[in-house]
Amino acid sequence: MTTLDPHVSSTHPDAAVGTAPDASTASPSADALVNWVTTADHKRIGRMFVVGALAAGVAVAVIAAVLGLDRADTTRSMVDIGAIPQFFAAYRVGLVMCVAIPLMVGLSVAVVPLQIGARALAFGRLAVTGFWMWLFGAVVVVVSIAANGGPGGGNQRFVSLFQTAHIVLALGLLAAVVSVGATILTTRAPGMNMRRVPPFTWSVLVFCLGLILILPAVVGMLAYTWIDYRHGRAGYGGTKALSTWLGFAYSQPATIVYAIPAFGFALEAIATASRRRLPMRGIAFAGVGLLGVAALPAMTRSQFGLERNVFNGSFSNFLNQAIPYALFNLLPVLGGLTVLGVGLLALAGKPPKLMSPLLFGFFGAGLAFVGVAGSAVAAIGDAKLGGTVYEEAMTVLILGGAVLAALGAVTYWSPKLTGGTVDDRKVLPLALIGALGVVLAGVPYIIAGFAKQPAAAMAFEYGGPKSLWNILAGVGHVLIALTVIGVLALHLAAARRTDPAIDDPWDAQTLEWATPSPAPDDNFSAVHSVMSPEPLLDLKPGGQS
Amino acid sequence: MLALPAAPAAAPRRQILVGTALACAAGVALIGSMIATWVTFRNQALNSGAKWLPKGVAVPEVASNVMLIAFLPACVFAQWAVYSAKRNDNKHVGLALGLTALIGVMVINAQAYIYKQMAVPAKGGAYNSMFYAITAVFLVLMIIGVIFSVVTAIRYLGGRSADREVVSAHALYWYFLAAAFAVVWFVVYVTK
Secondary structure, three states, X not given: OOOEEEEXXXXXXXXXXXXXXXXXXXXXXXXXXXXXXHOOOHHHHHHHHHHHHHHHHHHHHHHHHHHHHHOOOOOOOOOOHHHHHHHHHHHHHHHHHHHHHHHHHHHHHHHHHHHOOOOOOOOHHHHHHHHHHHHHHHHHHHHHHHOOOOOOOOOHHHHHHHHHHHHHHHHHHHHHHHHHHHHHXXXXXXXXXXXXXXHHHHHHHHHHHHHHHHXXXXXXXXXXXXXXXXXXXXXXXXXXXXXXXXXHHHOOOHHHHHOHXXXXXXXXXXXXXXXXXXXXXXXXXXXXXXXXXXXXXXXXOOOOOEOOOHHHOOHHHXXXXXXXXXXXXXXXXXXXXXXXXXXXXXXXXXOOOOOHHHHHHHHHHHHHHHHHHHHHHHOEHHHOOOOEHHHHHHHHHHHHHHHHHHHHHHHHHHHHHOOOOOOHHHHHHHHHHHHHHHHHHHHHHHHHHHOOOEOOOOOOOOOOOHHHHHHHHHHHHHHHHHHHHHHHHHHHHHHHOOOOOOOOOOOOOOHHHHOOOOOOOOOOOOEEEEOOOOHHHHHOOOOOO | OOOOOOOOOOOOOOHHHHHXXXXXXXXXXXXXXXXXXXXXXXXXXXXXXXXXXXXXOOOOHHHHHHHHHHHHHHHHHHHHHHHHHHOOOHHHHHHHHHHHHHHHHHHHHHHHHHHHHHOOOOXXXXXXXXXXXHHHHHHHHHHHHXXXXXXXXXXXXXOOOOOOHHHHHHHHHHHHXXXXXXXXXXHHHHOO
């Protein structure tokens, strides 16, 4: 039975929503600029988010490399000692608010409407407003930190400016997230119920709902600290305590939520590479949902860990801690394990097609899963890993994995988003270099964490080759930066080429590949009726099983 | 290729309603997280034997109670607008939206009155800064509610009377405001 029905309709409900003005009727320079600023074309908004986040990613990786290499020698410092707290602040805030979240939001904005057969993004103007708020907020946050503002900063005006800009940044991301969430819930093609949405779209929905819980908590905390900082600083402990109050947004379990789309993309790439329907979709979707459980402890700023010596106390005390621990730390682990298990099951049997999105997605989700599992270990008090670089390692593995998967997603969907096709043979080595970079950036700090190297500190002493661990971590970040630069350069070169990409270069299964490359302004010329989770596969020879 | 089935009718859109629901969920997370932090700080202060409410500060309970009571007619008026919109009764829709906005302005005025009566300096302790932060955030949500009422009225009375969904979304937002203020009222003005 055919499951895709191109039903031409001139009265599609999305037809009037959010299409950019026709640039051909405008004068080229000023009107083109206005189009960029006010566009409601989700592909363009998504591209702006992705390019901005990847550019920030290079900068953050360089900062992390400097910090890693600087910690290799505790007797000398490459940067001014007074600026060290600002470097750590720039790294943490940048990695989360300027790279990981906007990268995932950008991909969601760009890809989700295409995947669900919508002609436009719901509230396109809200999404573009969100982008400009994010960009403005991110630039001001970076400037504030550079001018000795930010957590631990000494410049009063710039600390205050940092807090204000951070609120703007968070509200911008929230606006885009609401837009994407409403799109998934309201603009799916006829017949595409929630069990038929592609895995990436499902993961984006869970991601959006998670951010709708976490980002307002960030804004609320900033409102408290902002007023407190401007008036006496008696309640929240001034600038040094900013990291304490905002730290929940930059560490586990919140980072797990930010990486959820990486797992969805991995499933998407695995299904395409294996050239078969994804088995046990329901279980895989449940796994993605379990990862979203991490949003609850994140928004309540609690890790629900096990206190030290919990096994020596009473059984009721153990249960009081073990049940929340299992719910909020082990369920996300189970979710990640489920997703990867289903993915491996799909890859079993006939060998998959070797493609760079598969490598990026698989390595990205795999490394993020290691970070999720490692975070559950860190929540056990007897492990004594709190306050060490072990937690930093988990953040790097989770968010580094997310960035890797996002690079794969950019490569996978580039024919639809830019019209360019990147030579996959050139991207494949970058996937390996990127994975190696994340491993090097994270794993040495796991070892150093067990050896009690303190987090965010330049002076420490412990037995073992501490210089080696820190140099390796620095080199890892350099490799990540090189990977991002390499992927960006290949895509920019591909976008400049005049030969258009073919419509379905990966021999994929989902709806976005049913439209030309690059996708036209209104995405689809026809309203599709969907009757299976793999509508495009059904139309292909041998796909009617 | 097999014969293609006809596409079913497009599903109801309800984009504005769903978008508003998501925004309200974000609002619940915002107010909820701030209230939770307030309660944590208050408990810490009381457990350590310190005073939470600054000396000499009295909460004007009449004004805060009136604010809470005002949300009842506000919600009734917002729902009245939905009811009238379904019956294409433009005059009553306009009247109901106008009254909702008027109550919103009244609540904002009452909040300003509370600020003046309490005269708590923003400087001085955790209570002071947290009181202003949480009430100011709610004030911003109230201003958004008033603007929502005005924009809905202009859209509706300006001729987009078939667009009833926005009136329902407006009512949903005011229900959220009422629920949010009920929590703020209980924690900040009653249990303090």
